Amino acid sequence: MKTKILSIIILMALSLSSFKTAENPKRIVFFGDSITQAGVGKTGYITKMAEMLGTMGLASKYELIGAGIGGNKIYDLYLRHEEDVLAKNPNIVIIYVGINDVWHKTSSRTGTDADKFERFYNALINRLQKANIQVVICTPTVIGEKFDATNENDGDLNAYSNIIRKIATDNQCKLIDLRKTFLSFEEKNNIENKASGILTTDRVHLNEAGNQFLAETMWETIKTL
Amino acid sequence: MKTKILSIIILMALSLSSFKTAENPKRIVFFGDSITQAGVGKTGYITKMAEMLGTMGLASKYELIGAGIGGNKIYDLYLRHEEDVLAKNPNIVIIYVGINDVWHKTSSRTGTDADKFERFYNALINRLQKANIQVVICTPTVIGEKFDATNENDGDLNAYSNIIRKIATDNQCKLIDLRKTFLSFEEKNNIENKASGILTTDRVHLNEAGNQFLAETMWETIKTL
Amino acid sequence: MKTKILSIIILMALSLSSFKTAENPKRIVFFGDSITQAGVGKTGYITKMAEMLGTMGLASKYELIGAGIGGNKIYDLYLRHEEDVLAKNPNIVIIYVGINDVWHKTSSRTGTDADKFERFYNALINRLQKANIQVVICTPTVIGEKFDATNENDGDLNAYSNIIRKIATDNQCKLIDLRKTFLSFEEKNNIENKASGILTTDRVHLNEAGNQFLAETMWETIKTL
Amino acid sequence: MKTKILSIIILMALSLSSFKTAENPKRIVFFGDSITQAGVGKTGYITKMAEMLGTMGLASKYELIGAGIGGNKIYDLYLRHEEDVLAKNPNIVIIYVGINDVWHKTSSRTGTDADKFERFYNALINRLQKANIQVVICTPTVIGEKFDATNENDGDLNAYSNIIRKIATDNQCKLIDLRKTFLSFEEKNNIENKASGILTTDRVHLNEAGNQFLAETMWETIKTL
Numbered sequence: 001m002k003t004k005i006l007s008i009i010i011l012m013a014l015s016l017s018s019f020k021t022a023e024n025p026k027r028i029v030f031f032g033d034s035i036t037q038a039g040v041g042k043t044g045y046i047t048k049m050a051e052m053l054g055t056m057g058l059a060s061k062y063e064l065i066g067a068g069i070g071g072n073k074i075y076d077l078y079l080r081h082e083e084d085v086l087a088k089n090p091n092i093v094i095i096y097v098g099i100n101d102v103w104h105k106t107s108s109r110t111g112t113d114a115d116k117f118e119r120f121y122n123a124l125i126n127r128l129q130k131a132n133i134q135v136v137i138c139t140p141t142v143i144g145e146k147f148d149a150t151n152e153n154d155g156d157l158n159a160y161s162n163i164i165r166k167i168a169t170d171n172q173c174k175l176i177d178l179r180k181t182f183l184s185f186e187e188k189n190n191i192e193n194k195a196s197g198i199l200t201t202d203r204v205h206l207n208e209a210g211n212q213f214l215a216e217t218m219w220e221t222i223k224t225l
Numbered sequence: 226m227k228t229k230i231l232s233i234i235i236l237m238a239l240s241l242s243s244f245k246t247a248e249n250p251k252r253i254v255f256f257g258d259s260i261t262q263a264g265v266g267k268t269g270y271i272t273k274m275a276e277m278l279g280t281m282g283l284a285s286k287y288e289l290i291g292a293g294i295g296g297n298k299i300y301d302l303y304l305r306h307e308e309d310v311l312a313k314n315p316n317i318v319i320i321y322v323g324i325n326d327v328w329h330k331t332s333s334r335t336g337t338d339a340d341k342f343e344r345f346y347n348a349l350i351n352r353l354q355k356a357n358i359q360v361v362i363c364t365p366t367v368i369g370e371k372f373d374a375t376n377e378n379d380g381d382l383n384a385y386s387n388i389i390r391k392i393a394t395d396n397q398c399k400l401i402d403l404r405k406t407f408l409s410f411e412e413k414n415n416i417e418n419k420a421s422g423i424l425t426t427d428r429v430h431l432n433e434a435g436n437q438f439l440a441e442t443m444w445e446t447i448k449t450l
Numbered sequence: 451m452k453t454k455i456l457s458i459i460i461l462m463a464l465s466l467s468s469f470k471t472a473e474n475p476k477r478i479v480f481f482g483d484s485i486t487q488a489g490v491g492k493t494g495y496i497t498k499m500a501e502m503l504g505t506m507g508l509a510s511k512y513e514l515i516g517a518g519i520g521g522n523k524i525y526d527l528y529l530r531h532e533e534d535v536l537a538k539n540p541n542i543v544i545i546y547v548g549i550n551d552v553w554h555k556t557s558s559r560t561g562t563d564a565d566k567f568e569r570f571y572n573a574l575i576n577r578l579q580k581a582n583i584q585v586v587i588c589t590p591t592v593i594g595e596k597f598d599a600t601n602e603n604d605g606d607l608n609a610y611s612n613i614i615r616k617i618a619t620d621n622q623c624k625l626i627d628l629r630k631t632f633l634s635f636e637e638k639n640n641i642e643n644k645a646s647g648i649l650t651t652d653r654v655h656l657n658e659a660g661n662q663f664l665a666e667t668m669w670e671t672i673k674t675l
Numbered sequence: 676m677k678t679k680i681l682s683i684i685i686l687m688a689l690s691l692s693s694f695k696t697a698e699n700p701k702r703i704v705f706f707g708d709s710i711t712q713a714g715v716g717k718t719g720y721i722t723k724m725a726e727m728l729g730t731m732g733l734a735s736k737y738e739l740i741g742a743g744i745g746g747n748k749i750y751d752l753y754l755r756h757e758e759d760v761l762a763k764n765p766n767i768v769i770i771y772v773g774i775n776d777v778w779h780k781t782s783s784r785t786g787t788d789a790d791k792f793e794r795f796y797n798a799l800i801n802r803l804q805k806a807n808i809q810v811v812i813c814t815p816t817v818i819g820e821k822f823d824a825t826n827e828n829d830g831d832l833n834a835y836s837n838i839i840r841k842i843a844t845d846n847q848c849k850l851i852d853l854r855k856t857f858l859s860f861e862e863k864n865n866i867e868n869k870a871s872g873i874l875t876t877d878r879v880h881l882n883e884a885g886n887q888f889l890a891e892t893m894w895e896t897i898k899t900l
Contacts, residue, residue: 075750076791079798106330109556109780110788116751123754144380150387155369155379162375300525301566304573330559334781338560341526348529556780594830600837605819605829612825 027063028222029085031077032096035141035206035214036068043208048215049222065090073101073112074120081124086131092225093133094218095124096178098140098164099204102156118163125171134225135171139164139179141214144195144203147186151195151203176221178214185213252288253447254310256302257321260366260431260439261293268433273440274447287447290315298326298337299345306349311356317450318358319443320349321403323365323389324429327381343388350396359450360396364389364404366439369420369428372411376420376428401446403439410438477513478672479535481527482546485591485656485664486518493658498665499672515540523551523562524570531574536581542675543583544668545574546628548590548614549654552606568613575621584675585621589614589629591664594645594653597636601645601653626671628664635663702738703897704760706752707771710816710881710889711743718883723890724897740765748776748787749795756799761806767900768808769893770799771853773815773839774879777831793838800846809900810846814839814854816889819870819878822861826870826878851896853889860888 030036030046039046046066053059067084069076074097085093098117105111112120121137128135139161144151151157161179168175182199189198196203199210206214255261255271264271271291278284292309294301299322310318323342330336337345346362353360364386369376376382386404393400407424414423421428424435431439480486480496489496496516503509517534519526524547535543548567555561562570571587578585589611594601601607611629618625632649639648646653649660656664705711705721714721721741728734742759744751749772760768773792780786787795796812803810814836819826826832836854843850857874864873871878874885881889 075754075795079750079753079795104788105784106559108788109784109786110791111785113779113783113785116785120750120754148383149374150380150384152380152384154383155375155377158373158379159375159377300529300570303529304525304570329563331784333563334555334559335561335563335566336559338554338558341560345525345529598833599824600830600834602830602834604833605825605827608823608829609825609827 023061025061025063026092026225027065027088027090028092028094029065029067029088029090030094030096031081031085032068032094033072033100034068034070035099035204036066036096037070038205039068039211040066043211045206045211045214045218048211049219052215052219071100071104072097073104074098074117074124075112078120078124078127081127085128085133090133092136092222093128094136094138094176094222096138096140096176098160099143099157102140102153102160103143103204105156106152114160114163117160118167121164121167122171125167125173129171134174136174136176136221136225137164137168138176138218141178141182141206141210142186142200142204145186145190145198145200146193146195147183147190148193174221174225176218178217181217182213248286250286250288251317251450252290252313252315253317253319254290254292254313254315255319255321256306256310257293257319258297258325259293259295260324260429261291261321262295263430264293264436265291268436270431270436270439270443273437274444277440277444296325297322298329299323299342299349300337303345303349303352306352310353310358315358317361317447318353319361319363319401319447321363321365321401323385324368324382327365327378327385328368328429330381331377339385339388342385343392346389346392347396350392350398354396359399361399361401361446361450362389362393363401363443366403366407366431366435367411367425367429370411370415370423370425371418371420372408372415373418399446399450401443403442406442407438473511475511475513476542476675477515477538477540478542478544479515479517479538479540480544480546481531481535482518482544483522483550484518484520485549485654486516486546487520488655489518489661490516493661495656495661495664495668498662499669502665502669521550522547523554524548524567524574525562528570528574528577531577535578535583540583542586542672543578544586544588544626544672546588546590546626548610549593549607552590552603552610553593553654555606556602564610564613567610568617571614571617572621575617575623579621584624586624586626586671586675587614587618588626588668591628591632591656591660592636592650592654595636595640595648595650596643596645597633597640598643624671624675626668628667631667632663698736700736700738701767701900702740702763702765703767703769704740704742704763704765705769705771706756706760707743707769708747708775709743709745710774710879711741711771712745713880714743714886715741718886720881720886720889720893723886724894727890727894746775746779747772748779749773749792749799750787753795753799753802756802760803760808765808767811767897768803769811769813769851769897771813771815771851773835774818774832777815777828777835778818778879780831781827789835789838792835793842796839796842797846800842800848804846809849811849811851811896811900812839812843813851813893816853816857816881816885817861817875817879820861820865820873820875821868821870822858822865823868849896849900851893853892856892857888 030039038044046064050064053062065088077097101112101117125135140157143153143157157179165175186198199206199213201207255264263269271289275289278287290313302322326337326342350360365382368378368382390400411423424431424438426432480489488494496514500514503512515538527547551562551567575585590607593603593607615625636648649656649663651657705714713719721739725739728737740763752772776787776792800810815832818828818832840850861873874881874888876882
């Protein structure tokens with residue numbers, strides 16, 4: 001699987017280290033689907049976050065690792081968590097998954113039942129927490145950018161977001177409520193109620209503005225860890 | 226098809242007719258799916274409306290005809306509009322359809338594409354209006370009573386409701402916006418955000434309170450015709 | 451709708467008419483979906499049939515009219531049969547439909563239930579036969595060319611073909627059993643059991659060999675009418 | 676999960692043990708879905724097999740353990756293989772799964788993509804073989820008993836059966852080709868081509884004859900191990 005992952009380690013410039021420090025950087029694995037796979041691309045959200053860290057002079061404090069694979073659902077993350085997270089020995093994992101679990105119901109009839117989504121998510125968190133990794137989880141962003149609840153998958157996206165909020169509480173994980181943040185953004189900025197083109201290219205995958213917004217949103221939580 | 230329809234003519238009590246009137250009653254056909262089929266049952270919405278008319282002393286002014294068949298979508302109404310509406314020679318037809326067009330996408334993969342929904346709806350209205358029938362159309366009620374946009378079909382129900390609102394404008398039909406009215410009711414009265422049991426028995430089909438509420442909602446428009 | 455249809459009247463060369471004939475050519479409407487829409491294209495099956503007629507010196511005996519629209523299902527044919535068939539006043543109509551009724555179940559969750567497929571088909575035939583048009587119906591060809599019953603929609607395609615065979619018997623229509631003919635061809639010629647590339651370009655739409663084979667198959671029945 | 680499994684250990688009558696034997700019985704786990712869950716019921720296939728063993732005087736040679744859970748797909752087996760198979764320390768595991776992976780595509784839009792089906796299956800076998808358990812795998816039986824390839828899911832069932840045959844070869848597992856055996860039985864015995872009632876009660880779940888036939892079919896392979 002290693003060869004298939006576009007997982008790159010973004011090494012921060014160490015040239016700023018005029019300060020002596022024995023401290024290791026915090027290693028963060030971003031664990032997710034195609035959005036995270038693209039996150040390490042030139043304008044991806046992980047790359048954007050690395051740039052932000054550089055600008056803030058925090059480059060040496062964090063090591064950001066992308067571990068996204070296109071089409072992944074919660075059970076795919078479970079299948080590869082040993083190789084792609086545990087083996088990396090991170091301090092923190094940011095799990096950002098759920099879009100395909102909902103979307104594939106309508107695109108290919110291979111979505112994930114709500115009860116199984118919860119079961120696999122809990123099992124995954126349990127494995128990671130046992131390895132002393134701090135787990136942060138995210139609600140899914142959007143499948144369609146219309147803000148008035150007329151995107152076909154909105155009902156399920158909202159329902160699965162509620163499940164993830166419950167999972168965060170049950171497992172005492174930090175939650176990054178991307179769905180809430182993205183919907184607020186759309187309500188303010190998507191004046192023509194378009195299905196795509198504001199934060200996404202195709203209703204799902206993020207354009208550069210979307211990647212920037214995601215990086216900033218995640219950073220608000222990551223900086224507190 | 227006649228034998229399959231639970232279409233009854235609810236004859237109004239004529240005993241109240243102390244007033245002399247040469248006027249014919251307004252004949253109204255309710256054209257729809259299983260909710261309308263059940264509408265002529267003991268506690269159905271058409272029966273409820275007939276009772277309301279009796280109480281208001283308006284029994285002799287209206288003739289209410291149920292023409293609902295379970296599982297019907299817009300194209301099924303088109304197929305049987307000659308026999309079940311035109312042949313009845315009504316003054317008014319209330320079309321209340323759309324739930325199955327959305328619901329059957331997820332229940333049996335035989336829903337109706339949005340563009341075809343609009344095409345058949347326009348063709349149906351065109352046929353009825355050409356016969357000098359006043360056409361009133363309704364947005365669909367609910368598939369799941371949760372008011373917070375977490376019912377699986379909410380996105381599509383909202384989108385198809387928008388299509389129906391557009392169709393009403395395009396064809397200069399009166400619109401009864403059932404979806405809006407029902408969602409407002411749920412927001413006020415469905416305190417525990419339950420999926421069923423407030424206005425429906427099973428997320429879709431109306432219980433007695435739902436039938437009463439539907440009768441009252443429709444009457445607000447019908448009385449103005 | 452007229453403007454959307456790629457319906458062309460293929461006028462037969464009249465130059466051969468050294469014979470005097472008072473006889474009108476047989477007018478045949480081909481009523482169907484995207485395959486029939488493409489049928490009037492440069493290498494489409496209706497064009498191929500016209501070429502065959504020319505070669506056989508039968509050009510003046512037939513007038514071939516394409517009336518296919520992409521994405522059409524049985525109820526779409528019903529909706530437009532007045533404008534696109536009755537108004538053309540043909541002697542014969544060849545109905546070739548059913549692929550989308552099955553395929554859209556899995557591609558977009560908007561297929562046609564088996565019982566409604568039969569109901570609309572019967573209603574359509576009834577309308578056409580009442581206008582003294584000879585109705586010929588076809589079973590659907592293929593969605594995937596594998597001959598060993600491993601194409602995802604094979605079960606339904608076989609079941610809907612059985613329904614069409616029954617409809618032919620019930621309405622005393624000639625049947626062109628395309629599914630049977632195509633499967634026999636695949637069994638003999640699709641040695642590697644490929645999903646496409648033998649008679650189709652993309653598992654459904656016909657390549658030139660497929661169009662030629664379809665034209666020849668249909669001609670075997672048409673010549674007997 | 677233990678409490679949810681109807682997993683019983685069918686202890687063989689030890690009364691025959693007039694022979695002294697130091698040999699341990701072969702412990703076999705049957706790992707699957709609702710059919711295996713029902714397999715330990717009064718007329719289930721595991722119970723039937725235990726009865727057969729008793730009759731043949733082989734009761735002391737085998738220990739049969741049911742580990743089926745209704746609704747399970749390949750990834751559900753992967754999730755619980757440690758607790759429900761490895762922890763039981765069996766000599767042999769019979770994996771009989773795949774029906775829900777196909778069926779849930781059409782029943783609830785939560786089936787399993789073919790490529791993921793193969794990936795999880797390989798991963799599961801790998802884990803079990805590493806623990807020195809002999810893995811035997813089965814093709815799925817039926818979703819609908821019609822023998823003429825007109826059951827809606829037949830195409831996919833045949834395709835996933837081919838995948839399982841390939842997996843058996845790739846991992847050097849014994850294969851019990853249930854689909855082939857069941858289809859042969861239907862062809863001989865299902866004279867009226869009925870959808871259920873021959874080996875199943877409801878097109879999927881086995882009646883007593885189906886359980887008996889399954890027990891006998893599996894035994895043909897198990898006795899050789």
